[in-house]
Amino acid sequence: SRVMSDVELDEPVDEFYKAPEKKTVAEIISADSGDSALDRYKASLLGNAAEAAQAVIDPTDPRVVIPKTLEIVSGGAVKDSIDLTQNPEGASMRLKEGVQYQLRLGFNVQREIVTGLRYLHRVTKMGITIEKESYMLGSYGPRLEVHHYNTPVDTAPEGMMQRGKYKIKSKLVDDDGHEYLVWSWNLEINKDW
DSSP states (O other): OOOOOSSOTTOOOOOOOOOOOOOOOOHHOOOOOOOOHHHHHHHHHHHHHHHHOOOOOOOOOOEEEEEEEEEEEEEEEEEEETTTTEEEEEEETEEEEEEEEEEEEEEEEEESEEEEEEEEEEEEEETTTEEEEEEEEEEEOOEEEEEEEOOOOOEOOOSTOOOEEEEEEEEEEEETTEEEEEEEEEEEEEOOO
8 A cells, every 4th residue: 555554544544643732823823933934834834814814715614624626637637526515425436447647635724724634545346445545635724725635646457357346435534533524436447538
């Protein structure tokens, strides 16, 4: 497994990892650090502080992270996608066997900074677990634009025995154990797109 092996969807990624202390956007903006590295980090997370404080994408959605899209990217182009703003349960994407590809997750962050955002998934075929992955996306500040995260490049399985439908259980969580989205979807590996 490329990133971490044998990660259950409900177990911590690293037992020695300690989540940073929670601070609100207002606290971070008002903190006068005098530390240039911290100031640069603040700027990278928050960008325009005034905009960050106002970044509310959906006032009716209490979540800090709003998942938007999951896409398959290959050869620099989006080949298939799932709209995560609708109910993505049971959605399907297609993948051509043997090609190099990445999954790209699009999401908004509103109101506050999210720390330790992770995307986890478990792939099964005919009820047998094929792989488990955990991707650390990192920390993101609120902003009106969509954030994107690309998984490392992978190569799709190839050959007659590898073709067919794979069931994937996905989860988007953060350091505090907030589950922003948990869903199952299908990946179909075919001879062609």
